[in-house]
Amino acid sequence: MKFDVAIIGGGLAGLTCGIQLAEQGKRCAIISAGQSALHFSSGSLDFLSYRPDGSAIDNPLDALAELAKHSPEHPYSLLGAECVKQMAGQAERLLQDCGLHFNGSIDHNHLRVTPLGTLRATWLSPVEVPTAAINSPLSWKRIAVVGIEGFLDFQPQLAAGSLAEQGIEVTTDYLHVPALDRLRNNPSEFRATNISRVLDLPENTELLAEELVRLADDVDAVILPACIGLENAKSVSLLCARVGKPVMLVPTLPPSLLGIRMHQALRRRFQQLGGQFMPGDSVLRAEIDGQCVKKIYTRNHTDIPVVADQVVLASGSFFSNGLIAEFDRIYEPVFGLDVLDASQRGDWTQENMFSPQPYLRFGVKTDQTLRGTVGGKPLSNLYIIGAVLGGYDPLQQGCGAGVSLVTAQYVAQQILALAEVAA
Ligand SMILES: Cc1cc2nc3c(=O)[nH]c(=O)nc-3n(C[C@H](O)[C@H](O)[C@H](O)COP(=O)(O)OP(=O)(O)OC[C@H]3O[C@@H](n4cnc5c(N)ncnc54)[C@H](O)[C@@H]3O)c2cc1C
Incomplete structure (x- = not known):
């Protein structure tokens, strides 16, 4: 099975990356093991909602400079404010083209009503919220x-x-x-x-x-x-x-109707654009030659590898098995990529369950262009997007969906630019 791009994981990040690439004529496959965080989400999309002191952010783009100072390893800080702004605008347009209607824009956060009747800052909310x-x-x-x-x-x-x-x-x-x-x-x-x-x-x-x-x-x-x-x-x-x-x-407790509706709209758009969605299959291992991913092998197609010029890892965090925690180590299971974590087990969590939990910032390390590394060296055709990335706390910072969308758009752009150079 030969594709221009193979994407591992069909959540918010994998699907929006696939849509952007398929819109530009790339032959893409998304291999997706199971449900994504969208199936459990509020249906609202956070970009950057809270400062470290817990105060709500009104203008998230203005807050990027401060974020770069206290969280230099955050994916937004790696990409830089101008790039993040562009990618967020692109993501808003992409969602609209999928027939998804939201209130909100990247210029101002707003408050949404939670199931507990409290108010929480966010970027985009379905129009009914x-x-x-x-x-x-x-x-x-x-x-x-x-x-x-x-x-x-x-x-x-x-x-x-x-x-x-x-x-x-x-x-x-x-x-x-x-x-x-x-x-x-x-x-x-x-x-x-x-x-x-x-x-x-x-x-x-x-x-x-x-x-x-x-x-x-x-x-x-x-x-x-x-x-x-x-x-x-x-x-x-x-x-x-x-x-x-x-x-x-x-929103209710899961399953999340608003999140599932979003997932279905994104998947429909990807498939309408000619993308191949492979649900219920998971990537088990990869063959790497030099610093290049040559083949990936899935559970359902044991002896027929997926071959692609570029590979995107969008496998989510612990919740989706994109990261695995054993008693004394955290690892990325498909490629064995370098991860940001804390070496001492005792430093993974804080006793007070309401404090920010260090393990939420664990995830894959990348170079400046979001390529995954092994032993500190980047793999030339493997890009990392979404919740599997390390360096940020989606809960405390309120930036889960934003990181997925921005990094997905950025990587799609990188891959399209490579193809232009090659042409
Ligand atoms: C329960 C929960 C609720 C959340 N709610 C919100 C919210 O309301 N708003 C918000 O902004 N953020 C929320 N987040 C943050 C969330 O992480 C992001 O918003 C975003 O949806 C993550 O998307 P993703 O595509 O990066 O990862 P995921 O949604 O986790 O998707 C990863 C996908 O990869 C698949 N996968 C994993 N390993 C493999 C493999 N080896 N082969 C093939 N497929 C594989 C998984 O099955 C899954 O479908 C929530 C997170 C969680 C865990």
Whole structure:
């Protein structure tokens, strides 16, 4: 199997890199072992949300200079502020071309409502998610938070409690939609994506709208758990029109409907552009000659290697098995790349679980152009993108999706530039 580019991992980083390359005519394969972080995410994309002192960042591009001083190993610091700005703008356009509609832009972060009703700074939020400007309250005075009876992955009272602390008048209630009764009888199947498969049916939209009109009589806006609109945002805009006021979604515990919808849209776009997506397969090992990756071998195609001019590693962090932790070592399992870590086991974590955890910054080391290294020497055709990279803390800094998108765009650009030189 011969491709121009083989990408290992089909999460946010791998897919957006593949889309950018396929748009420019590159023959790409994405080999992807399983679900990605998107399936568990909020659906909002963070670029750079918090300073080391925990304060929220309003203008993330202005904060890059400060970041370079205190986190020189951060992927943004390696690439430089001007490049990061360009790549972020490119990523915004790419997402739009995939039919994904977000509120927000790289010029200003905003606050999104979390499942607990608190506010968290972020870069882009799906249009249905309630948001406010940094340091500003939500614009509604009275909100109804409506749960779904028997649905354990979102508790309206918890969200309402925090919203009320922000001075908002909040009511809570539950949806009564008989169409959900059969699903409700099986609690383990009563999850966001399954619920949306019922609520998104055209025959149920009117029933749902009637119920919301009843519950939202004297409020300015309604907040529901994200259990509607698995395919696209259409069902929610229909509801808004029918109810006559904003109907908004907040993320639930996983599976994340908003994240899965994003994943599906990106995968669809990649395949429409001619990309080959190989789901459920994993890269086990690679053949390296000199400093060049020659062949990669997967679990499903044991004796037929994937051969590509350029290889991109987008295999995620510990969560996706892109990094493996044993008792006394951290390693990258496919190529045995150099990693940034702490040599002493005791330095991997901090006892206070709310403190920033050092292991979150562990990951693959690269040169300035994001090529992976073994024994300090770069492999000439292996690029590293997304959560498998080291040097940053996606939780404390609030930069997970931004690093994936920016590094994916940067590496796609590097590969395209190489092809131009060769032509
Ligand atoms: C639970 C969770 C929730 C998060 N929520 C948010 C959020 O709400 N907002 C935000 O900005 N950031 C969030 N993040 C940060 C997140 O890391 C990034 O936003 C981003 O989605 C990571 O994308 P990625 O493509 O780099 O890696 P991943 O999404 O982890 O994807 C890696 C993919 O590679 C595959 N893979 C691994 N090894 C192999 C192999 N050998 N062969 C083939 N395939 C392989 C995996 O199966 C997986 O599909 C979250 C992270 C986690 C873990």
